[in-house]
Amino acid sequence: MIEAIGLHKHFGALHVLKGVDLRVADRELVFVIGPSGSGKSTLLRCLNRLETPDAGSIVVDGIDLMHRRTDLNAARRRIGMVFQGFNLYPHMTALGNVTLALRKVAGKGRAEAEALGLAALERVGLRDRAGHTPGQLSGGQQQRVAIARAIALEPRVMLFDEPTSALDPELVGSVLAVMRELREDGMTMVVVSHEMGFARAAADRVVFMDHGQIVEQGPPAAIFEAPQEARTQAFIGQIQRH
Amino acid sequence: MLDTFFNVEIMKAAWPILLAGLGNTLLLSVTVVPLGLLGGLMLALLARLHSPWVRWPLMAWVDFFRAFPPLVLLILLYAGLPFIGIELGGFGCVAIAFFLNTGAYYGEILRAGIDSVPTGQTEAARSTGLSASQTMAWVVLPQAVRNVLPDLMSNTLEVVKLTALGSVVAMPELLFQARQAQSLTYNPTPIVVAALVYFALLWPLVRLLSRLENRALRAG
Amino acid sequence: MTGWERFLDTFFNAKVMAKYWPDILHGMWVTIELAMLVVVTGIASGLALALLRAAGIRPLNWLMIFVVDALRALPPLVIIVLIYFGLPSAGLTPSGFVSTWAALALVLMAFSEEIFWAGITAVPRGQWEAARSTGLSYAQALFHVVLPQALRLTIPPLTSRTIAITKGTALGSVVAVSEILGQASSAVSNSYNPSPLILGAAAYLVLFIPVVVAGRWVETRFAWKK
Numbered sequence: 001m002i003e004a005i006g007l008h009k010h011f012g013a014l015h016v017l018k019g020v021d022l023r024v025a026d027r028e029l030v031f032v033i034g035p036s037g038s039g040k041s042t043l044l045r046c047l048n049r050l051e052t053p054d055a056g057s058i059v060v061d062g063i064d065l066m067h068r069r070t071d072l073n074a075a076r077r078r079i080g081m082v083f084q085g086f087n088l089y090p091h092m093t094a095l096g097n098v099t100l101a102l103r104k105v106a107g108k109g110r111a112e113a114e115a116l117g118l119a120a121l122e123r124v125g126l127r128d129r130a131g132h133t134p135g136q137l138s139g140g141q142q143q144r145v146a147i148a149r150a151i152a153l154e155p156r157v158m159l160f161d162e163p164t165s166a167l168d169p170e171l172v173g174s175v176l177a178v179m180r181e182l183r184e185d186g187m188t189m190v191v192v193s194h195e196m197g198f199a200r201a202a203a204d205r206v207v208f209m210d211h212g213q214i215v216e217q218g219p220p221a222a223i224f225e226a227p228q229e230a231r232t233q234a235f236i237g238q239i240q241r242h
Numbered sequence: 243m244l245d246t247f248f249n250v251e252i253m254k255a256a257w258p259i260l261l262a263g264l265g266n267t268l269l270l271s272v273t274v275v276p277l278g279l280l281g282g283l284m285l286a287l288l289a290r291l292h293s294p295w296v297r298w299p300l301m302a303w304v305d306f307f308r309a310f311p312p313l314v315l316l317i318l319l320y321a322g323l324p325f326i327g328i329e330l331g332g333f334g335c336v337a338i339a340f341f342l343n344t345g346a347y348y349g350e351i352l353r354a355g356i357d358s359v360p361t362g363q364t365e366a367a368r369s370t371g372l373s374a375s376q377t378m379a380w381v382v383l384p385q386a387v388r389n390v391l392p393d394l395m396s397n398t399l400e401v402v403k404l405t406a407l408g409s410v411v412a413m414p415e416l417l418f419q420a421r422q423a424q425s426l427t428y429n430p431t432p433i434v435v436a437a438l439v440y441f442a443l444l445w446p447l448v449r450l451l452s453r454l455e456n457r458a459l460r461a462g
Numbered sequence: 463m464t465g466w467e468r469f470l471d472t473f474f475n476a477k478v479m480a481k482y483w484p485d486i487l488h489g490m491w492v493t494i495e496l497a498m499l500v501v502v503t504g505i506a507s508g509l510a511l512a513l514l515r516a517a518g519i520r521p522l523n524w525l526m527i528f529v530v531d532a533l534r535a536l537p538p539l540v541i542i543v544l545i546y547f548g549l550p551s552a553g554l555t556p557s558g559f560v561s562t563w564a565a566l567a568l569v570l571m572a573f574s575e576e577i578f579w580a581g582i583t584a585v586p587r588g589q590w591e592a593a594r595s596t597g598l599s600y601a602q603a604l605f606h607v608v609l610p611q612a613l614r615l616t617i618p619p620l621t622s623r624t625i626a627i628t629k630g631t632a633l634g635s636v637v638a639v640s641e642i643l644g645q646a647s648s649a650v651s652n653s654y655n656p657s658p659l660i661l662g663a664a665a666y667l668v669l670f671i672p673v674v675v676a677g678r679w680v681e682t683r684f685a686w687k688k
Binding site for chain 3: 246247305306308309310311312313314317318321322325326399400403404405406407409410417420421424429430433434436437440441443444445447448449452455
């Protein structure tokens with residue numbers, strides 16, 4: 001489903017991605033962990049070309065994202081993204097947030113877009129909040145609306161960039177529950193997060209990144225219980241002490 | 243074209259006249275800016291008295307002068323007062339009109355600045371034994387001014403630009419001198435030069451303000 | 463005649479006022495016309511410039527910043543005089559009305575461009591990213607997501623700036639525009655009595671007090687911080 005090969009990215013003098021290869025199979029859930037500044041968010045943002053890598057190739061669902069003639073906007077419709085800070089549009093209702101791209105990118109009429117939008121809100125358990133603005137919703141509800149905004153477009157892949165980091169602890173569960181349901185419906189997902197419990201329970205594969213490189217990857221049990229590399233051991237040890 | 247708008251001969255001839263005008267513009271500015279600030283400070287401090295007997299008249303006063311074009315105020319003083327035997331002259335009229343007009347603007351800005359200082363600051367100062375006026379002078383006002391510095395500077399820019407109104411009441415400031423020179427030479431070069439002088443004088447302030455405003459909006 | 467009666471007779475002379483109020487009324491219409499033109503063209507062109515600036519064409523943006531700076535640094539009266547007395551030497555003879563309109567619209571354009579641009583850059587980057595991540599184009603993200611939020615931020619500063627510049631219509635009297643102040647001034651010199659000025663001042667208050675009060679309401683309604 002995703003084939004990203006040889007990605008390099010510089011921010012000025014900083015070399016953030018140093019030749020990263022990531023392949024994600026259909027219906028696979030890949031969990032990306034690593035210390036802050038390891039390049040994991042940058043990697044994720046390359047997968048829908050919010051960042052443009054300096055070198056490398058990215059093919060998602062058969063579409064070459066690095067090709068000059070590729071219609072990025074059409075491609076992004078098929079690659080959902082959920083952000084750490086929700087990034088809901090504050091001037092629109094929850095339903096407005098969900099239907100904007102349905103109408104403007106997918107070209108649906110108002111009635112059809114609203115039906116699809118309500119269905120997406122239903123899936124995240126917030127159909128009754130359709131008329132609320134983001135300011136009237138809790139953080140967990142806002143993040144679920146953001147997920148609905150992405151899944152309403154029927155993406156082939158979902159990218160999650162630390163989706164629960166900005167949430168109060170008691171609100172994390174509702175967001176993870178929605179992600180788990182997506183997983184059970186067979187969505188291909190790449191998740192950057194610190195929720196190790198969720199990784200253990202739901203991930204097919206865990207990828208550990210450090211200093212712009214993938215250090216080690218494998219099934220959750222292998223990475224968490226028996227990491228091979230010293231850097232992985234140090235990182236896992238650190239988070240388990242918490 | 244160059245001969246019309248940038249005539250070097252005329253520039254040379256008009257330069258001393260314009261320079262005198264610039265001097266008067268600067269003199270006018272350094273008179274009216276402190277006057278306006280003083281008036282504004284008085285209004286802002288009065289607004290601290292939360293009595294409705296003060297607040298409503300104050301708000302009416304401020305809105306009155308915000309609604310009144312400064313030129314109208316100036317003409318009213320300059321052309322109206324002599325009818326009852328009061329001759330203030332151009333400079334006096336400009337000074338009074340600006341005191342009233344820009345004072346209202348400065349007052350609104352300073353009031354917002356004072357409101358932006360948390361009450362905890364006043365409480366802390368009073369708890370150490372400072373009097374109300376000491377607290378205002380040493381604790382609240384410095385923070386208030388810093389919080390609204392871009393607005394104060396922006397208003398000051400407007401005040402300096404407003405001094406061009408002096409030309410209407412025969413104050414020999416920069417614009418007036420330029421128009422005198424223009425009508426003597428039948429050539430617009432002096433006005434063009436005067437515009438360039440205003441630009442050279444105020445551009446640094448405009449640039450600085452533009453940066454500050456962008457930052458303020460982004461933080462808000 | 464007591465002092466008070468003399469004062470009333472001088473500044474509130476009923477006979478003079480009765481004679482000249484139609485002139486002042488006519489001046490009010492000219493002022494309203496001029497103000498409307500300035501507000502509509504000034505803000506529309508300011509918004510257009512800000513959107514052009516968002517397109518990010520470097521040399522064009524530098525030119526734009528310079529022109530905007532110049533228009534902010536020059537006193538509006540200087541711009542009016544420059545257009546009215548300067549352009550005839552270049553073969554163009556704009557009327558006083560056109561000169562005043564053009565000058566004030568340019569000034570409002572410059573200020574509103576700055577305000578709109580500041581508003582656009584104040585919208586968090588995440589809003590752009592979220593919009594683009596769902597497949598919206600740059601222009602769609604700008605118009606549907608960023609601009610509505612930016613406009614909300616810009617309403618308070620734009621309102622007070624627009625009021626301040628619109629009051630500048632009185633400057634038209636300097637270049638023989640027969641707006642309120644122009645009418646009042648000529649009435650004073652015709653009647654040797656300052657009552658028309660008082661009438662003119664009242665006319666300004668009638669026009670602008672509602673605007674200032676409405677502006678105060680708008681400023682609190684759309685206050686800076688949410």
